[in-house]
Amino acid sequence: MRPLVEELAHLVAERADDERLKWSDDGHALKVTIGKVIPADGFQQTIAGRRKRFRIAFDSRMTQMGWETTSAPYRYTLPS
Numbered sequence: 001m002r003p004l005v006e007e008l009a010h011l012v013a014e015r016a017d018d019e020r021l022k023w024s025d026d027g028h029a030l031k032v033t034i035g036k037v038i039p040a041d042g043f044q045q046t047i048a049g050r051r052k053r054f055r056i057a058f059d060s061r062m063t064q065m066g067w068e069t070t071s072a073p074y075r076y077t078l079p080s
Contacts, residue, residue: 001050005057008032009065030067032058032074 011018015027022031038050059069067076 001053001057004037004054005061008037008058009061012062012067013065028078028080030076032076034074 008020010016011021012030015023020033020036022033024030034051034054038047038054040047055073058074062069062076066078068079069076
């Protein structure tokens with residue numbers, strides 16, 4: 001997961017326009033489109049495990065970058 005997490009973290013840091021990232025109009029909120037990051041191709045248990053590992057690693061990386069997680073998975077905000 002680390003290379004994928006780092007790739008997306010780099011895109012977030014650059015505020016990149018990427019199909020896997022949905023930005024709010026003001027750029028202070030972000031949603032990761034998990035279906036585009038880890039597609040639902042294959043066994044459901046495998047997909048669920050990959051998505052869970054990604055979420056844990058990405059949440060940690062986003063926190064390091066100063067973003068906060070929200071109550072909804074794969075959604076992040078910058079503190080005001």
